[in-house]
Amino acid sequence: MKFKLIWKVVTVAAIATIGLLGASANEIKSEPKTVKLFVREVPITVLGRTVKVTTIDQSEGVQGYSPEKSDGFHVELVNQLPVPTSIHWHGLILPNLMDGVPYLTQEPLPPGGSYKYDFSLKQSGTYWMHSHYGLQEQQFTSAPMIIRTPAQSKLADAEFTVMLSDFSFISPQDIFKSLTANMSGMHGESDQKAKSMSKPEDSLIVQQWDSTSKRLVSRQIKGPAPDIDVKYDALLANRRTLDDPDVFAVKPAQTVLLRLIAASAATNFFIDTGNLDATIIAADGESVKPLKGNFFQLAVAQRLDLLVTIPATGGMFPILALGEGSTLQTGFLLATPGTEMPKPALGIRGQRMMGGLDNTQEVRLEAEDPLPDKPVQRSLPSLLGGNMMSYAWTINGARYPNRNSLNVKEGERVELVNRNETGMAHPMHLHGHVFEVTEIDGQKISGAKRDTILVPPKSTIKIVFEADNPGVWAYHCHILYHLAAGMFTVLKYDGADQEFWQPDKTKAELGNPLELGISH
Ligand SMILES: [Cu+2]
DSSP: HHHHHHHHHHHHHHHHHHHHHHHOOOSSSOOOOEEEEEEEEEEETTTTTTEEEEEEEEEESSSSOOOOOOGOEEEEEEEEESSOEEEETOOOOOOOOSSSOOOOTTTOBBBBEEEEEEEEOOOOEEEEEEOTTTGGGTOOOOOEEEEHHHHHHTSEEEEEEEEEEEEEEOOOHHHHHHGGGGGGGTTTHHHHHHHHHHEEEEEEEEEETTTTTEEEEEEEEEOOOOOOOOSSSSEEOOOOOTSSSEEEETTOOOOEEEEEEEOSSOOOOOEOOOOOOOOEEEEEEEEEEEEESSSSHHHHHHHEEEEEOOOOOOOOEEEEEEEEEEBBBBEEEEETTTTOSSSSSOOBSSSSSEOOOSSGGGGGGOSSSSSOOOOOOEEEEEEEEEOTTTTOOOOOOOOOOSSOOOOOOTTEEEEEEEEEOOOOEEEEETTOOEEEEEETTEOOOOOOOEEEEOTTTTTTEEEEEEOOOOEEEEEEEHHHHHHHHEEEEEEETTTTTOOOOOGGGGGHHHHOOOOOOOOO
């Protein structure tokens, strides 16, 4: 019933718009086509071994869905997995019941089931979709979603979309088991202290702002490597390792837009464009004032649109994505005709150990189109707690599942104060809204508009949004294992429909894993 209502609204709105443009009645578009998206198993080869993972694709094999903004979003999702799933359309401002979060905005989609998603699109640019069910995101139940407009198509001469992910031969169930093994209390606080005190100093690569050239670049420091949750076997770019990368054909002097999506489960990235100078033109799909450099930060679930210009002399240009706290790297190549592949091939591990992401880049990002001025009418705390040893990750002192919520009223200007008391960075994602970053560690900024903000260890970051999309919305850390261990809460509008919100049922998701075999 609800779908029909929404569909009618969309149709009426479309006719009204065309009417205003003065088109005659026979130019009114027929109903936009519904695209079938299949969630299914697919084999890939990683480091010489065939592994079954998952994909979200159309019947012609196209991964994901890239609608024209003016057509709206019309998908019939078909679950071809042997277990339930639920797909979230990451970053979109959409009706609450279209958001795809199991036991919050809908029931999970059973094996063989299908579900229709119809709504009008308010945004354009680089987005993505992923499973919000159990640990499926680690098994690549994700795909790109580029929302097209004529302006988006004119940003560069050529464009390429690259999904970055992290890969382990160990199943996500076993990864989660070993992360949470200490929760039984086998290791106490004293062990943890001993461990952090004895942590050796490493030579690390981090980002820095070069105030002379006004660019984001890399620099080497000495310090302890940042904590990471999972030691992965490889990082992938469009499901390929760097020793066998995507090679994108470009032409000398062309402008090229790189739409980078951090679809990783637990890995934050540095992006190294090497000899190519790049300009950030959008973050999380939202335009920002141009910011130049050759070394960027991209946290889990975020997107970065980078514009590069291929030199007139042509050549081969590797674009690397380097894993935080690791030597693992992935990436792809931009190549003009007649250039040779690098020999030897680039390795899946680099020489450099990466340090931690921080606020160097975020503090310099500025929204192209900031929120209209309006005083904050409600400020809500988002205290991020927990540690690696207990692996109990909390928001405002509580682990999910619970029925706690951040409560707002429609029409309010709301501020969320993210205070990270932990030793790890948390990429915090708000569903159904776009927020603006307004303050970082006491420094007021007119920052980027985003849907996911990385809150580094011990940092406090304020974000502000307009409460204009009623419902019950997920607000959570996007590190999959922190989310599974409880770092999740709900933004609840006064009077919102809560019929699908059944927190206690979320535990069933972990008891319903997707077994995907590895053949040796
Ligand atoms: Cu986290």
